[in-house]
Amino acid sequence: MKLPIVAYGDPVLKKIGTDIDENYPNLEKLISDMFDTMYFANGVGLAAPQIGLPIRLFIVDTGEDDEGSPGYKRVFINAKIVEETGELWSFNEGCLSIPDIRENIMRKPKIKVNYFDENWIEHTDDVDGMPARVIQHEYDHIEGKLFTDKVSVLRKTMLKSRLDAISKGNVSTDYKMKFPNKSKKR
Structure with missing residues (x-):
C-alpha cells in the first residue's frame, strides 16, 4: 500500500526517532508499504518519520548500477x-518530503553503521559511495534532521519561501x- 509522505514543516520530521523492538505492530507490513511508497515516488530511501512515524526505521534501495548489477537494498532498524571517514564530498541531494528542492550537500564517503535488519539480525557494515550517502540522508531523518539543515544560513534564507510553500501544499508531486x-x- 502506498502511504502519504509527510511534507516539510511537519513536527514529526524534527523528532528524534525512538527505538523499536521485534514486537512493533505490523512491522512486516509497514516495511512492505514503505518500499511500495518509496518505489512509487521514485525514491532511493525512505525513513519512518517521512510517513509520520517517529521511530528508528528506514529503508534504502539504490537500484541497479550502470552495469545492471543489483543495487544496495537494506532495511535499517x-x-x-558509529563512524564516518574520508574527505567530504558534495552531491546534489533531494528529499521526498521536500519536493522540487535539491541542494549540494557535503558528506563523508565512508561509514560504519550498526543496525538490525527486518529479521532482527544485527549487522555492523562498512559502506561507501552512494549507498553510504543515502544511508546518511535517511539516518538524518531518524535523528530529526533534514538535508536543508546542512545548507548555509544564507542559502536556507533564500529557500524559505519555497519551503513555506511546500508546507502549505503549494507543490505538485x-x-x-x-x-x-x-x-x-471551508
Missing part, C-alpha cells in the same frame, strides 16, 4: 552510524503527501 500547514477549505 534502530540504526546507529506524482505521489500523495500530507501537508502540515495546508489551509482547510
